[in-house]
Amino acid sequence: MATRTQFENSNEIGVFSKLTNTYCLVALGGSENFYSAFEAELGDAIPIAHTTIAGTRIVGRMTAGNRRGLLVPTQTTDQELLHLRNSLPDSVKIQRVEERLSALGNVICCNDYVALVHPDIDRETEELISDVLGVEVFRQTISGNILVGSYCALSNQGGLVHPQTSIQDQEELSSLLQVPLVAGTVNRGSSVVGAGMVVNDYLAVTGLDTTAPELSVIESIFRLQDAHPDSISGNLRDT
Amino acid sequence: MSYTPMDTNQLEHQHQHQNVATVLCCNCGAPIDGSTGLVMCYDCIKMTVDITEGIPREANVSFCRNCERFLQPPGQWIRAELESRELLALCLRRLKGLNKVRLVDASFIWTEPHSRRIRVKLTVQGEAMVNTIIQQTFEVEYIVIAMQCADCARSYTTNTWRATVQIRQKVPHKRTFLYLEQLILKHNAHVDTISITEAKDGLDFFYAQKNHAVKMLDFLNSVVPIKAKKSEELISQDVHSGSATYKFSYSIEIVPICRDDLVVLPKKLAKSLSNISQFVLCTKVSNTLQFMDPTTLQTVDLSAPVYWRNSFQPLADVSQLVEFMVLDVEPVGISKGKHVLADITVARSTDLGVNDQTYYVRSHLGALCHSGDTVMGYFVANSNYNSDLFDDLNIDHVPDVVIVKKLYQRKSRKNRNWKLKRMAKEHKDIDASQDYSSKSQKQDIERAERDYELFLQELEEDQELRQTVNLYKSSNPENIEEHGMEEDEDEDAPQIDIDELLDELDEMTLDDNGADEMGEGM
Numbered sequence: 001m002a003t004r005t006q007f008e009n010s011n012e013i014g015v016f017s018k019l020t021n022t023y024c025l026v027a028l029g030g031s032e033n034f035y036s037a038f039e040a041e042l043g044d045a046i047p048i049a050h051t052t053i054a055g056t057r058i059v060g061r062m063t064a065g066n067r068r069g070l071l072v073p074t075q076t077t078d079q080e081l082l083h084l085r086n087s088l089p090d091s092v093k094i095q096r097v098e099e100r101l102s103a104l105g106n107v108i109c110c111n112d113y114v115a116l117v118h119p120d121i122d123r124e125t126e127e128l129i130s131d132v133l134g135v136e137v138f139r140q141t142i143s144g145n146i147l148v149g150s151y152c153a154l155s156n157q158g159g160l161v162h163p164q165t166s167i168q169d170q171e172e173l174s175s176l177l178q179v180p181l182v183a184g185t186v187n188r189g190s191s192v193v194g195a196g197m198v199v200n201d202y203l204a205v206t207g208l209d210t211t212a213p214e215l216s217v218i219e220s221i222f223r224l225q226d227a228h229p230d231s232i233s234g235n236l237r238d239t
Numbered sequence: 240m241s242y243t244p245m246d247t248n249q250l251e252h253q254h255q256h257q258n259v260a261t262v263l264c265c266n267c268g269a270p271i272d273g274s275t276g277l278v279m280c281y282d283c284i285k286m287t288v289d290i291t292e293g294i295p296r297e298a299n300v301s302f303c304r305n306c307e308r309f310l311q312p313p314g315q316w317i318r319a320e321l322e323s324r325e326l327l328a329l330c331l332r333r334l335k336g337l338n339k340v341r342l343v344d345a346s347f348i349w350t351e352p353h354s355r356r357i358r359v360k361l362t363v364q365g366e367a368m369v370n371t372i373i374q375q376t377f378e379v380e381y382i383v384i385a386m387q388c389a390d391c392a393r394s395y396t397t398n399t400w401r402a403t404v405q406i407r408q409k410v411p412h413k414r415t416f417l418y419l420e421q422l423i424l425k426h427n428a429h430v431d432t433i434s435i436t437e438a439k440d441g442l443d444f445f446y447a448q449k450n451h452a453v454k455m456l457d458f459l460n461s462v463v464p465i466k467a468k469k470s471e472e473l474i475s476q477d478v479h480s481g482s483a484t485y486k487f488s489y490s491i492e493i494v495p496i497c498r499d500d501l502v503v504l505p506k507k508l509a510k511s512l513s514n515i516s517q518f519v520l521c522t523k524v525s526n527t528l529q530f531m532d533p534t535t536l537q538t539v540d541l542s543a544p545v546y547w548r549n550s551f552q553p554l555a556d557v558s559q560l561v562e563f564m565v566l567d568v569e570p571v572g573i574s575k576g577k578h579v580l581a582d583i584t585v586a587r588s589t590d591l592g593v594n595d596q597t598y599y600v601r602s603h604l605g606a607l608c609h610s611g612d613t614v615m616g617y618f619v620a621n622s623n624y625n626s627d628l629f630d631d632l633n634i635d636h637v638p639d640v641v642i643v644k645k646l647y648q649r650k651s652r653k654n655r656n657w658k659l660k661r662m663a664k665e666h667k668d669i670d671a672s673q674d675y676s677s678k679s680q681k682q683d684i685e686r687a688e689r690d691y692e693l694f695l696q697e698l699e700e701d702q703e704l705r706q707t708v709n710l711y712k713s714s715n716p717e718n719i720e721e722h723g724m725e726e727d728e729d730e731d732a733p734q735i736d737i738d739e740l741l742d743e744l745d746e747m748t749l750d751d752n753g754a755d756e757m758g759e760g761m
Contacts, residue, residue, distance in 0.1 A: 163262040163273035170261070185265045189278035189368065213268030 002204040002219050005037040011187040011207025012195050014060045014153070018105070019198035019205065021067040021112065021156075023088050024048045027057035041203050049087035051080055061195065064108035064115075064149065069093035069132040073102040095132045099125045109148040109194060111156050114177050116140045116148040138176055143169040150194040153186075156201050158221040160184055162191040182221045186210055276370040284373060290365035291377050293336035300333060300357065300381050303388035316388050321357070322347045330359050330381055340365035343374065357381040400433050400445035401486060402452035406459065407441040408493035410556065413687065415497055415524070416442060417694045419463060420662050421708040428458045429662065441493075449487050456489055461526050464494040464543030494546055496521050496528055498697070499560075499643050500553040501617050503628040504530070508549065512539040517628070518637055521553070523703075533641055534601045536575045554624055557693070560615040560643060562588040566597060570605045581605025585640060588613065602642040616642040649696070657740050658713040659695075699735060712740045 007016040008029055016027040016034065023046050026035050038048055053062040054075035064071045070092055072081065084094055099122055101107045107118035108129065115135040117126060130137045143165040145151045151162040152173075158180045161170065165183045174181040186196040187207040197206040199222050206218065219225055262273035264280035266287065271280045279287070301310035308316040311329055319325035327345060331337060344362040362376040408415055423429050429444070431451035436443045446452045459465055468490045476483040496502060500521045509517045516532045519539075523529035528541040567584040574580065583605070586597045600616075608614060620639035698705055 163278055164276060165261065166274050167261055183262045183273050185262065185278045189265045191278065211265050213263055214265050216268065217263055 001041060001202065002206065002215050002222075002224055003037060003041055004206055004208045004210055004215075005034060006208045007034045011190075011209045012192075013205050013207055014105075014195040014198050015058050016060055017198050017205070018060045018063050018065060019200050019203065020065055021200050022046055022092060023065075023067075023070075025051055025059050025063065025070075025084075027059050028052055029057070037205065041205075047087055047089065049084060051083055051087070053080060060198065061103050061105035061149075064104040064110060064129075064133075065092075066110050066112045066133050066135065067092070068112070068134045069095060071095050071097050071104050071108070071129065071132060073104055074098050075102060093132050095128060097125055097128055104149075106147045106149045106195075109152045109154050110135055111154045111159075111177075111179070113156065114138065116142070116152065116154075116173075116177070118146050118148060120146070140173070140176065142173065148194075150192050153194050153197050153199050154179070155199045155204075155222050157223040158182070160186070160193050160197075160199075160218060160221055162193055164191065180221060182217060184214060184217045184221075186214055186218070188214070278368075284367060284371070288367040288373065289375075290340055290367060290373060291363060291375055293339060294334060294361075294363075294377075294379070295336070296377070296379055298330075298333050298379065298381050299384050300330065302383045302385050303391055304385045305387060305391040308388060310386075310388065314389075316390070321352060322349075326357070327359070330357065330379075333381070334379065337361075337363075344376075348378065355383040355385070357383060400447060401484075402446045402449045402489070403487070404444045404446070404452050404455050404459075404489045404491060405438070405441070406444070406465075406491045406493065407438070408495060409440055410495050410497060412497075412556070412558065412693075413690045414557075414694050414697070415463065415493060417691060418704075418708075419459075421659060422462050423458075424660050424662060425707070425709045426458065428455055435662065452487060452489055456491070459491060463524065464526055464528055464546060466492045466494075466543065466547045494524070494528060494543060494550075496524070496546075496553045497556060498522065498524055499557050501555040501619075501641060502530060502551070502553045503626060503632060505549060505551055505628060506631070508541075508545075508551075512541065513537070515539050516636070517632060520641060520643065531578075531603065533603045534580075534638065536573060536578050536580050536603055538575075551628065552626070554626055554629060555617050555622065559617065559622070561618045561621075562646060563598075563614050563616050563640065563642065564588050564591060565608045565610050565612045565614055567610050568605060568608050571601070574606070577606060578603040579605030581608070583608055583642065585614065585616070585642065587618070598640045600638060600640045600642055604642055604645065607645045608642075613646040614642050615644050615646050616640050644700070647700075655695070656713055656737065657710045657735055660709070660711065705735070710735065710740050712737070712742055 005013065007013065007027070010016070016029075017038070018025040024038055024042060026038055026048060028050055029035070035048065035050065042048060051059060053059045053072060054077065056062065062073050068091070070084070070088065072084070072094065074096060076096055081094065081096065088094065097104065101118055101121060107121055109116045110129075110133060113135055115129055115133060115137050117129065117137055117139055119139045119141060121139070126137050126139075129135065140148065142148055142151045142161055145162065153160045154177065156179070159173075159177060161173065161181055161183050163183050163185050170181050170183060184193065185191055186193045188209040188211055190196050197204060197218070199218075202224065204218050204222055204224055206215065262271060262278070263269065264271050264278070264283055266279050266283035269280045269282070271277055302308070303310070303316060306316070308318050309326065309329055311317050311332065317325060317329060319329060327347065331342070331345060340363040342361065343364055346360050348358040348360055350356045350358050357380070359379050359381065360376060361379060362374060364372055364374045367373045406419075429435070431446055431448070431454075433445045433447055435445070444452070444455060446455070456467060460467070470488050470490070472486040472488070474484045474486055498521060502519055502521055504512070504515070504517045504519060506517060509515050515530065515537050516535065519530040519532050521528060522531045522538065526543065528546065529538055530541065531538045563585040564587075565583055565585055568581050569583075570579055570581040572580070580601065580603060583600050583602050584597050585600055590596050602608075604614065618640055619637060698708070698710075
């Protein structure tokens, strides 16, 4: 299912929310329309946490996570951390990361099995990622862009990279990530696809400006045609 | 409209696949090559993006039916042919929003002149979205609005003048009027004039308001010696409120004495003017008359009202000058300013080979004359004057010859590097039935040209006079190099320094010539 919504008139959904298979984070908004959009789709399947990170509303860009864990930056306040711990299920590990590149959502792009990170990230952080999130970590750029989290939207079924990625790079990344990739745009031609949408195995949320061709690309690559919460498979797939 | 997607300023990737479709167009889903930075296919860009959005497709230009000029706001009227560069520039200036995009090309599309429409085809380049620059051509239509410019409106109301200033000078030549014209141009005293006409002995200026005429009157009073008389003509009167409208006429007469005239002053006047001799030369005419005795270098000033109390005619004027050749110069020793008193032996140029008649003259031109020069002077001994004042003079005290000025051999007048502006005058309406090649007409024209040439020569000679008028650089650059190469030109011929010349500020045009002149001047 792919839906369209807006956060306070902004189409950049991936900035104000973070969606994984076991939980969802949304930013505090003036009105709760944004939250309602998520709630309508997710229903009771997974918990949706209202939060800020480090006092900011850009929770999607500050945090990185998958169904096993959530990484938050150093600037996250204790109160926020406590709130997160309360809202999220116990199976999800929450870890505060001491990292110079503190916008973790921009530097880390991950699904449940593999993660791409910014080439300049610390060694300790890399280890922490592989530990907390339980993934294989690769330092990689996406066709020259070092902000991997912004220019790639990744789920367990597939991935969407920014439109300037060449065929060769797409093939290279696809073999690394073990999922099919496609280059495309979101929100009517915006190339910052990671920040423009959020996706998990059965739901994708994009901005209101997303055109029908873009949405059809998203639905096809992420295999969202008839997915709903109950049919997540938790099995490992062949590599 | 036609579009061309142009180059982008996206950074090049290391692995670049030519023309392989990597993304789908975000609008229509058509596969396009995303590595160049385009996110929409060519057709979608064409459909959705319009960089010429802010530019109006219709605009107005104003055109004066009468003088066939186009209006360039706020108030300038420009003469331009249809489909000319000036018109194109005018049209582009009228278009708002053209500064947000880059103009690549502009041209006219032919329209029937009577349709009152001008069509211009423009090609612009602008940024469409993020990294793509597109080029678009479109057409703008201008509606030509016919109206009447302010100058033409003014010209149609000549008959409704309220005040007139009629200037007359009863002399056979027009030099004073030429000088007056230059003064008026320099001080811009003719701004409010509705029209100017020439009359037999002078000029008429017409005004819409009485105070404009009074302003001109005051101006004339300060530059030439005049006598003014005011008269009114009643047009309408309201008995109940006591108000009345009049037409005012100011009749002005300029003193008939001009520069270099020979004058005999009345005895009483001469005595009251520091006892100067009665036989004098007029040296300068400003708002007072300046007379000089050539034998003693004494100068006096006579103001206009004093003149008009007991007016007198000049004895001889410039047309009666005779050419003399200087044989010998002996300075006496007295000098005053640039006048040096000297005893000069002259002989008439026509007498030179024929007889030995020479005259011994005391003159004020000692500084300028050298033996061998030609001078102009009044041949008093040979002249028969019709003047009572002259008859009363003691003949022994009257010199035989009065030398007035030096004669320079000048080249043809086309080589002057300076020029004057002329005032636009309305001449009498041309009557088709009259014969314009008649002798009197020709004589008139010749006389006018001679007067003008004399006037220009006077300007060249006298620097003080030059200070009072505006001289402009003439656009004859070739002639400057040829100067001084001819043998028959007198090397002492007075030249005007190029520093004294003003640059002529023509109306700004888009011509290359205009640009060059401006460049020269700076």
